[in-house]
Amino acid sequence: xxxxxxxxxxxxxxxxxxxxxxxxxxxxxxxxxxxxxxxxxxxxxxxxxxxxxxxxxxxxxxxxxxxxxxxxxxxxxxxxxxxxxxxxxxxxxxxxxxxxxxxxxxxxxxxxxxxxxxxxxxxxxxxxxxxxxxxxxxxxxxxxxxxxxxxxxxxxxxxxxxxxxxxxxxxxxxxxxxxxxxxxxxxxxxxxxxxxxxxxxxxxxxxxxxxxxxxxxxxxxxxxxxxxxxxxxxxxxxxxxxxxxxxxxxxxxxxxxxxxxxxxxxxxxxxxxxxxxxxxxxxxxxxxxxxxxxxxxxxxxx
Amino acid sequence: xxxxxxxxxxxxxxxxxxxxxxxxxxxxxxxxxxxxxxxxxxxxxxxxxxxxxxxxxxxxxxxxxxxxxxxxxxxxxxxxxxxxxxxxxxxxxxxxxxxxxxxxxxxxxxxxxxxxxxxxxxxxxxxxxxxxxxxxxxxxxxxxxxxxxxxxxxxxxxxxxxxxxxxxxxxxxxxxxxxxxxxxxxxxxxxxxxxxxxxxxxxxxxxxxxxxxxxxxxxxxxxxxxxxxxxxxxxxxxxxxxxxxxxxxxxxxxxxxxxxxxxxxxxxxxxxxxxxxxxxxxxxxxxxxxxxxxxxxxxxxxxxxxxxxxxxxxxxxxxxxxxxxxxxxxxxxxxxxxxxxxxxxxxxxxxxxxxxxxxxxx
Amino acid sequence: xxxxxxxxxxxxxxxxxxxxxxxxxxxxxxxxxxxxxxxxxxxxxxxxxxxxxxxxxxxxxxxxxxxxxxxxxxxxxxxxxxxxxxxxxxxxxxxxxxxxxxxxxxxxxxxxxxxxxxxxxxxxxxxxxxxxxxxxxxxxxxxxxxxxxxxxxxxxxxxxxxxxxxxxxxxxxxxxxxxxxxxxxxxxxxxxxxxxxxxxxxxxxxxxxxxxxxxxxxxxxxxxxxxxxxxxxxxxxxxxxxxxxxxxxxxxxxxxxxxxxxxxxxxxxxxxxxxx
Ligand SMILES: Nc1ncnc2c1ncn2[C@@H]1O[C@H](COP(=O)(O)OP(=O)(O)OP(=O)(O)O)[C@@H](O)[C@H]1O
Ligand SMILES: [Mg+2]
Numbered sequence: 033x034x035x036x037x038x039x040x041x042x043x044x045x046x047x048x049x050x051x052x053x054x055x056x057x058x059x060x061x062x063x064x065x066x067x068x069x070x071x072x073x074x075x076x077x078x079x080x081x082x083x084x085x086x087x088x089x090x091x092x093x094x095x096x097x098x099x100x101x102x103x104x105x106x107x108x109x110x111x112x113x114x115x116x117x118x119x120x121x122x123x124x125x126x127x128x129x130x131x132x133x134x135x136x137x138x139x140x141x142x143x144x145x146x147x148x149x150x151x152x153x154x155x156x157x158x159x160x161x162x163x164x165x166x167x168x169x170x171x172x173x174x175x176x177x178x179x180x181x182x183x184x185x186x187x188x189x190x191x192x193x194x195x196x197x198x199x200x201x202x203x204x205x206x207x208x209x210x211x212x213x214x215x216x217x218x219x220x221x222x223x224x225x226x227x228x229x230x231x232x233x234x235x236x237x238x239x240x241x242x243x244x245x246x247x248x249x250x251x252x253x254x255x256x257x258x259x260x261x262x263x264x265x266x267x268x269x270x271x272x273x274x275x276x277x278x279x280x281x282x283x284x285x286x287x288x289x290x291x292x293x294x295x296x297x298x299x300x301x302x303x304x305x306x307x308x309x310x311x312x313x314x315x316x317x318x319x320x321x322x323x324x325x326x327x328x329x330x331x332x333x334x
Numbered sequence: 335x336x337x338x339x340x341x342x343x344x345x346x347x348x349x350x351x352x353x354x355x356x357x358x359x360x361x362x363x364x365x366x367x368x369x370x371x372x373x374x375x376x377x378x379x380x381x382x383x384x385x386x387x388x389x390x391x392x393x394x395x396x397x398x399x400x401x402x403x404x405x406x407x408x409x410x411x412x413x414x415x416x417x418x419x420x421x422x423x424x425x426x427x428x429x430x431x432x433x434x435x436x437x438x439x440x441x442x443x444x445x446x447x448x449x450x451x452x453x454x455x456x457x458x459x460x461x462x463x464x465x466x467x468x469x470x471x472x473x474x475x476x477x478x479x480x481x482x483x484x485x486x487x488x489x490x491x492x493x494x495x496x497x498x499x500x501x502x503x504x505x506x507x508x509x510x511x512x513x514x515x516x517x518x519x520x521x522x523x524x525x526x527x528x529x530x531x532x533x534x535x536x537x538x539x540x541x542x543x544x545x546x547x548x549x550x551x552x553x554x555x556x557x558x559x560x561x562x563x564x565x566x567x568x569x570x571x572x573x574x575x576x577x578x579x580x581x582x583x584x585x586x587x588x589x590x591x592x593x594x595x596x597x598x599x600x601x602x603x604x605x606x607x608x609x610x611x612x613x614x615x616x617x618x619x620x621x622x623x624x625x626x627x628x629x630x631x632x633x634x635x636x637x638x639x640x641x642x643x644x645x646x647x648x649x650x651x652x653x654x655x656x657x658x659x660x661x662x663x664x665x666x667x668x669x670x671x672x673x674x675x676x677x678x679x680x681x682x683x684x685x686x687x688x689x690x691x692x693x694x695x696x
Numbered sequence: 697x698x699x700x701x702x703x704x705x706x707x708x709x710x711x712x713x714x715x716x717x718x719x720x721x722x723x724x725x726x727x728x729x730x731x732x733x734x735x736x737x738x739x740x741x742x743x744x745x746x747x748x749x750x751x752x753x754x755x756x757x758x759x760x761x762x763x764x765x766x767x768x769x770x771x772x773x774x775x776x777x778x779x780x781x782x783x784x785x786x787x788x789x790x791x792x793x794x795x796x797x798x799x800x801x802x803x804x805x806x807x808x809x810x811x812x813x814x815x816x817x818x819x820x821x822x823x824x825x826x827x828x829x830x831x832x833x834x835x836x837x838x839x840x841x842x843x844x845x846x847x848x849x850x851x852x853x854x855x856x857x858x859x860x861x862x863x864x865x866x867x868x869x870x871x872x873x874x875x876x877x878x879x880x881x882x883x884x885x886x887x888x889x890x891x892x893x894x895x896x897x898x899x900x901x902x903x904x905x906x907x908x909x910x911x912x913x914x915x916x917x918x919x920x921x922x923x924x925x926x927x928x929x930x931x932x933x934x935x936x937x938x939x940x941x942x943x944x945x946x947x948x949x950x951x952x953x954x955x956x957x958x959x960x961x962x963x964x965x966x967x968x969x970x971x972x
Contacts, residue, residue: 045793059843160904
């Protein structure tokens with residue numbers, strides 16, 4: 033059992049923690065509890081129910097899980113389904129796979145090409161949401177956009193991305209936006225692998241593919257899991273595609289975060305919004321617990 | 335200036351007793367070394383003296399003051415850490431002057447005293463450099479300068495030389511001892527290097543698993559180790575320890591089929607007392623107290639030469655007796671020419687006998 | 697045979713890089729080129745004719761300038777100061793003091809910060825700010841940013857403080873310094889690089905954020921640039937592409953500069969989850 037002697041007395045330490053604790057209590061703990069309460073009321077922003085919300089029991093949940101219209105466009109089930117596709121497409125296939133591919137392709141390679149690709153991928157990640165959304169509106173434009181200019185040159189025609197392939201375009205957008213995290217995570221993990229591991233395999237005559245399959249991927253396993261969970265969690269909660277499509281056309285890109293926004297801040301139905309938030313939080317909680325368990329298991333091994 | 339007294343000092347980490355009822359008297363002005371293997375509790379003891387670790391039980395006195403519960407800054411001590419802990423954001427002047435600065439000493443006097451301290455360590459030309467721009471040896475001297483600058487009552491050193499290479503370490507030993515003699519401040523010095531402790535200290539205390547097992551002047555401890563643990567810790571190579579049985583009737587000890595007569599042995603009576611319960615003993619003999627011969631000599635053990643290591647002023651011959659290595663030290667300028675079967679005769683005046691569980695019998 | 701295989705491999709490598717560079721580069725390239733084009737379209741084009749008029753026009757628009765220079769600055773700097781200060785204090789306490797309950801606090805932090813996220817917290821946070829009477833104030837936006845960014849900031853800072861050997865502070869304690877001096881003279885200067893990273897990170901987060909000001913602010917004169925850009929390109933009729941692009945570029949530049957600064961100053965350090 034490791035016991036480091038304190039340098040700061042516990043009283044001063046507690047004092048140092050007060051501001052952080054206040055913020056965390058108000059913006060993390062309190063919302064968590066309050067949202068459960070709100071989800072059982074008919075709280076609204078304006079009108080009679082704003083000041084004196086009434087207890088409505090499970091009504092909000094019943095409306096969410098009304099299985100007759102559940103999967104209709106603009107309903108909760110449909111939003112969940114769209115979110116699932118969005119997460120699988122842009123988080124798992126997009127960011128994690130592309131990030132891994134980039135890290136492996138550039139593993140042990142130096143030079144201007146690598147630097148250039150890294151800078152582009154990182155800039156796509158750090159530039160403010162609205163700016164990149166704006167440039168993607170331009171990029172995907174049917175008649176003038178660069179994407180279609182290239183596609184039509186290659187003989188693929190000029191689809192109207194925002195209308196015909198709305199979900200695919202937000203998946204592309206989110207992949208573009210977030211690949212940097214996975215790429216950086218994997219390349220810093222790869223950088224810690226001692227060269228001797230690969231050299232031993234080389235001496236033994238392994239091909240590039242065998243080295244990848246037998247050495248790199250097994251060593252990256254833990255990082256891949258961490259990355260998968262974190263990216264899934266963040267993608268599940270992202271709001272940025274609102275800036276590209278606002279959930280449209282006809283709710284076809286309305287992921288859960290945009291659905292919550294619409295219910296709460298366009299219809300001002302906070303009780304209903306809270307019920308959605310509770311479901312979202314439970315999903316987040318499951319993901320976070322998986323992550324913590326994996327993290328703990330990993331630290332047992334290392 | 336003042337001595338230090340530890341009275342049944344203990345420190346527990348959970349269920350581990352890192353320091354276990356240590357009682358020590360450290361005289362005013364002496365150089366005192368705490369010696370022991372890794373994990374025996376040396377650092378923890380030193381940190382309790384410094385006030386960085388709270389004692390679980392027992393008391394610490396510096397001079398006449400009971401400092402057991404005082405904060406480090408109220409104890410008037412100076413400490414040199416193993417990693418030196420020179421502040422990377424301050425130059426050497428500010429680093430060495432920091433203890434003066436916190437005491438509110440005016441800048442001019444501070445500069446003067448820092449320069450003096452730095453001069454005595456030969457680093458006064460480096461005062462406007464940052465620690466990162468110094469060599470390891472220079473950093474080590476800077477850390478010592480910071481310790482002497484404010485004339486503390488007690489100096490504490492935690493393995494201050496362990497980050498230096500072998501040559502610098504021997505050099506630094508010299509100046510540390512010289513410096514301590516000059517300023518005459520009570521010094522507690524933690525090390526696991528027995529040669530360092532022997533070379534530097536007026537008194538050493540050997541620790542094992544949180545307890546002090548022997549304390550005294552270095553040569554006394556070296557020449558009369560009270561346990562096999564101490565015997566095997568001091569000296570390089572350490573004392574040879576061989577299992578044997580006493581034969582009271584023949585007044586002999588039998589070691590590996592060789593019988594050595596103990597007619598002349600000074601402590602026979604105590605051996606007799608011991609043998610009433612147990613005829614098994616451990617015989618201890620330092621490598622320099624064995625005579626080696628290529629032919630059979632009286633009162634000797636026999637074995638095969640295993641390796642010969644010429645070291646310059648002396649040489650070591652390793653002999654295997656029934657699979658156990660025994661070292662012999664020879665003070666010759668030439669490489670000793672021994673091979674095959676050899677005979678080793680112990681100097682019976684310098685032999686010790688220990689109880690099989692480690693305690694000295696005679 | 698082996699040669700052919702090798703050549704194929706190289707070809708695949710360059711094609712992959714080409715596709716990736718096009719995918720990531722073209723939307724960015726458009727952003728960089730368009731503002732300098734007098735007659736820009738939605739396609740990537742070399743500015744023809746080259747002009748700086750677009751920036752001139754943006755700077756003449758008081759709403760746009762105020763959003764960027766005043767509103768964004770106030771919000772981002774406020775969030776930055778709050779996050780850096782509070783995260784530093786609490787990370788130091790978590791690492792260097794033994795406060796009862798602090799390990800539980802850390803655990804709660806890990807769990808809740810990933811559970812109570814933007815989407816889930818939207819409704820209660822709006823209501824909290826509403827009930828505090830802070831709707832449509834800078835302060836409301838700033839405190840929400842602080843609350844949201846704090847958990848990650850505390851983690852990063854705590855790791856950073858843990859990486860600093862305690863012997864620095866211990867040697868100052870032994871040298872005779874009071875705990876408050878140890879903190880100011882020794883600990884703070886050593887933590888400063890970490891604080892810089894947190895400051896820049898939180899600034900960038902608050903600078904680019906859209907959702908929180910979008911929900912919490914009402915009046916145009918307090919809108920930050922993110923909302924200004926959004927309202928420019930979603931407003932009725934055809935937006936003036938060149939102006940919005942010029943404004944977007946100005947808005948994005950501080951973020952890019954700060955990134956380059958961090959990269960140059962601190963080298964590349966990977967802080968897990970530094971951006972969400
Ligand atoms: N903070 C701590 N928490 C738990 N156990 C500790 C702590 N510090 C020391 N110990 C334990 O106390 C014992 C003594 O440690 P100490 O650091 O005093 O040894 P040492 O003699 O200085 O060894 P070394 O030569 O390796 O520095 C060890 O068993 C160690 O594991
Ligand atoms: Mg130690």
